[in-house]
Amino acid sequence: MSSTRALTAVLAMALASALACGSSSAQDPTPVPAAPAPTFVSALPSPATDFAPSQMRVVAKDGTTRLDEVESCAGCHADVAAQWRTSAHAFASFDNPVYRASVLRFRDVKGKEPSKFCGGCHDISLMTEGAMTSDIAPTDSRAHAGITCRTCHGIESVRADGDASYDLRVMPIEAPREGDPESVKRHKLAAALKPLRTSALCTSCHRVYLDESTGNAHHLPGQDEGTAWMRSAYAGSLGERLDSDVPQSTCQACHMAKEAAPQGDAAAKNGRVASHRFLGSHTWLAAMRKDDDQLARVKDFLRGVVSVDIAALRRDGGARELLPDGASVVPGERVILDVVLRNLGVGHRFPGGVLDAEDTWIEVVATDAKGRVVAQAGTQYAATGKDPTAHVLRGVLLDEGGQPVVQRETDRFRVMVTNHTIPPRDAEVVEYAMTIPDGAVLPLKVVATVRLRTRSLPVQALACTDVKTARGAAFAAAQKRLEGQSSALDPCTLQPVTDVAYRTLVLGGPSPRDPAQDFQRAFDYALGLSHVLQERLDEGREPLDFAGGAAHTPRERAMAKALLALLEARQGRPEDALALADEADHDAPGHPFLLRVRGDALAQVWRFDRAAPWLQVSAEATPLDDSAWSHLAMVLGSANRPKDALTASLRALALAPRDADALRVQALSLETLNAPRPQVDLAKDAFLERRTPDDGPGIKGKCSATVPGCALERDPVHVHVMR
Numbered sequence: 001m002s003s004t005r006a007l008t009a010v011l012a013m014a015l016a017s018a019l020a021c022g023s024s025s026a027q028d029p030t031p032v033p034a035a036p037a038p039t040f041v042s043a044l045p046s047p048a049t050d051f052a053p054s055q056m057r058v059v060a061k062d063g064t065t066r067l068d069e070v071e072s073c074a075g076c077h078a079d080v081a082a083q084w085r086t087s088a089h090a091f092a093s094f095d096n097p098v099y100r101a102s103v104l105r106f107r108d109v110k111g112k113e114p115s116k117f118c119g120g121c122h123d124i125s126l127m128t129e130g131a132m133t134s135d136i137a138p139t140d141s142r143a144h145a146g147i148t149c150r151t152c153h154g155i156e157s158v159r160a161d162g163d164a165s166y167d168l169r170v171m172p173i174e175a176p177r178e179g180d181p182e183s184v185k186r187h188k189l190a191a192a193l194k195p196l197r198t199s200a201l202c203t204s205c206h207r208v209y210l211d212e213s214t215g216n217a218h219h220l221p222g223q224d225e226g227t228a229w230m231r232s233a234y235a236g237s238l239g240e241r242l243d244s245d246v247p248q249s250t251c252q253a254c255h256m257a258k259e260a261a262p263q264g265d266a267a268a269k270n271g272r273v274a275s276h277r278f279l280g281s282h283t284w285l286a287a288m289r290k291d292d293d294q295l296a297r298v299k300d301f302l303r304g305v306v307s308v309d310i311a312a313l314r315r316d317g318g319a320r321e322l323l324p325d326g327a328s329v330v331p332g333e334r335v336i337l338d339v340v341l342r343n344l345g346v347g348h349r350f351p352g353g354v355l356d357a358e359d360t361w362i363e364v365v366a367t368d369a370k371g372r373v374v375a376q377a378g379t380q381y382a383a384t385g386k387d388p389t390a391h392v393l394r395g396v397l398l399d400e401g402g403q404p405v406v407q408r409e410t411d412r413f414r415v416m417v418t419n420h421t422i423p424p425r426d427a428e429v430v431e432y433a434m435t436i437p438d439g440a441v442l443p444l445k446v447v448a449t450v451r452l453r454t455r456s457l458p459v460q461a462l463a464c465t466d467v468k469t470a471r472g473a474a475f476a477a478a479q480k481r482l483e484g485q486s487s488a489l490d491p492c493t494l495q496p497v498t499d500v501a502y503r504t505l506v507l508g509g510p511s512p513r514d515p516a517q518d519f520q521r522a523f524d525y526a527l528g529l530s531h532v533l534q535e536r537l538d539e540g541r542e543p544l545d546f547a548g549g550a551a552h553t554p555r556e557r558a559m560a561k562a563l564l565a566l567l568e569a570r571q572g573r574p575e576d577a578l579a580l581a582d583e584a585d586h587d588a589p590g591h592p593f594l595l596r597v598r599g600d601a602l603a604q605v606w607r608f609d610r611a612a613p614w615l616q617v618s619a620e621a622t623p624l625d626d627s628a629w630s631h632l633a634m635v636l637g638s639a640n641r642p643k644d645a646l647t648a649s650l651r652a653l654a655l656a657p658r659d660a661d662a663l664r665v666q667a668l669s670l671e672t673l674n675a676p677r678p679q680v681d682l683a684k685d686a687f688l689e690r691r692t693p694d695d696g697p698g699i700k701g702k703c704s705a706t707v708p709g710c711a712l713e714r715d716p717v718h719v720h721v722m723r
Contacts, residue, residue: 029613040675041646042666043653044686046161051127053213054120055165055204058128059156065170067154068125068145072175077149079265083276084149086294088285092122094136094143095479096285097491098455101466102408110215110411117214120164121205124151128170138474144482153191158200161657162207162224166195176266199229202251209658211689215411217400219658219690222410223355225251225348227656230624232424234347237625239592239618241527242562242584243425244555254347255279281351283496284454288489299498305345306422308362308448310505311429311525311543312338322546323521326511329444334435336719337505339364339448341393342427342524349421351452355395357408357459358421360452360500362391364432364722369441369509375434375722378451382497385457388709389720391430394456395419396713402702404710406458415696417703418713429528431719443509449502453495463491519556522547526563532717540567554587562593569601577601592621596628599635608639619648626655626662633665642669663687 049057074081094100107115112133119132125142126132136143159165173191176184195201203226210216234249259275261268279301286295313324314336321327343350351358363378378390397405399412422428466472476488526543548560565580581594599614612635619628629652636645646669652662667683704711712718
């Protein structure tokens with residue numbers, strides 16, 4: 001049993017005496033005792049470092065160690081070095097034409113000093129030697145280093161801020177001597193510092209924010225794989241939903257799975273080492289490198305990480321058929337198909353990375369019995385990137401005028417208007433309207449496919465244009481010489497497209513359905529519908545009732561009831577929500593989601609005093625989930641318990657130092673408790689600098705009014721009309 005589950009079980013036992021077994025609603029847990037008199041501790045984001053706007057710090061430096069030197073490591077670690085040379089980490093700096101085009105444009109527009117924001121994660125060799133604020137010569141080997149061995153293996157400690165929030169030792173690592181076990185032991189200790197095998201190490205760079213120091217008008221959260229992971233079951237956090245069991249996992253376990261070491265790497269155990277390919281979605285990099293083996297590995301890594309289903313059919317009159325395999329249709333009829341995507345195997349959002357540049361979309365194609373295409377959506381997107389019928393899984397960021405920023409001009413970002421990437425284990429519903437032509441011959445075959453390429457076509461166009469300039473050509477020529485490449489990376493290379501998942505549905509003819517899949521299909525559909533606008537929430541009832549009837553195990557029954565309890569809570573029916581949570585508790589006792597949904601149900605109708613104990617116990621059972629602590633802090637503040645609210649806000653800020661809600665509760669609590677005025681002012685300033693921008697809604701409104709499709713995409717579940 002994991003430590004999180006063990007803690008949950010203990011908490012459930014502690015609550016047992018406070019629960020009325022068999023009653024229609026649970027008695028509230030004993031209120032958590034009030035916090036002791038405050039000592040006025042506050043948590044503020046880390047101050048600027050010597051490498052600002054990056055958060056990186058160098059804590060030891062001998063003046064001779066070069067981070068761009070990897071050959072001395074490769075002598076003993078040949079397999080690891082070979083794997084690393086295929087990875088995005090090896091091509092993270094100016095040797096990557098996609099990054100290079102973006103960062104050079106940024107330096108041209110905003111200056112060299114702010115570009116250290118990029119350099120803290122991409123250009124550590126340049127940063128540690130103070131070179132990022134100078135012109136970067138194409139022949140400078142440091143600009144072709146990427147993220148090297150001595151970077152990750154030299155990080156002494158990390159902080160939760162992001163933007164390269166690590167402390168780095170730029171010092172020699174003692175080489176082991178043959179026949180000297182003590183030197184081997186010292187080498188291992190020096191090369192495997194405490195953060196190395198933790199997800200926090202990865203989060204220090206894979207959590208990003210923008211603010212005035214990066215040329216932006218206001219604080220804006222960016223790429224953040226760490227937060228999504230910490231809130232998920234993969235990190236042991238079970239408060240987001242009641243789901244089927246998934247194994248806990250770290251960034252390293254997923255992206256550095258064991259791989260054969262045929263060259264006899266010194267780190268190999270039983271002939272295998274932790275892969276330093278860092279597999280993700282970088283099919284384009286593999287194609288630019290003409291590395292067919294790496295391309296095949298990445299494609300295999302991606303396939304099946306999400307599922308796609310066609311879970312319902314709606315007719316013009318509004319009637320809905322769940323799991324419509326073989327449903328009757330007639331030519332001339334207009335139907336809406338509900339397509340469900342679920343993030344099954346990614347521990348962060350899918351797709352991950354820089355949300356504005358990701359390029360994953362859905363194609364839906366309907367053919368009749370003669371093989372003729374009768375309706376289609378998203379099929380032009382692969383070639384043009386502009387198909388209005390395509391549903392694209394991406395975050396869209398706007399500039400001051402409400403126009404989408406599509407070529408990574410990060411300093412122009414003002415507000416995110418939509419984000420259709422999918423959190424871990426979550427689902428999304430996309431609707432497609434189809435009019436069946438009069439001449440169509442039944443049955444129809446409808447295929448929905450999730451397709452992925454590494455970057456959007458506008459981002460590729462930027463890189464392709466840049467490499468043709470004199471500056472771009474100079475970097476390309478230097479790359480061939482310095483890195484031993486037979487040819488430079490060419491960003492004009494056609495990007496591979498990976499079919500990640502697909503589903504086929506037959507309409508108007510026989511189509512056997514597997515009853516063993518009924519529960520999961522209905523549950524995934526209901527989970528996606530839980531994100532609809534408030535006025536459509538009731539649409540989740542039918543699939544949840546169906547899922548409950550199709551459940552085969554106690555866990556599945558609990559899953560359906562728990563999600564229905566959440567629906568009742570969101571619709572302002574706390575007693576019904578509490579009763580359903582009690583029923584689910586019989587099959588999943590003490591589950592943190594059931595504790596949380598009870599608290600949410602009560603908080604939704606302003607019963608904050610009763611909500612707080614439930615949310616407190618749920619947060620304690622999910623200690624890495626910043627959203628649980630932030631929500632608890634807001635509820636405690638609303639219950640006029642400032643001491644406890646302050647304590648909860650500190651727990652949230654330890655995990656997410658720039659969480660605007662937690663910063664607000666902290667400031668208000670300190671003021672209510674009559675903390676020293678300077679401390680209150682600092683806390684208020686920290687919140688005001690990171691709050692949601694006041695003009696954000698207006699900018700989004702401009703997008704809705706002037707950009708085709710913007711208003712449609714702002715609806716979490718919306719209809720695409722098929723051609």
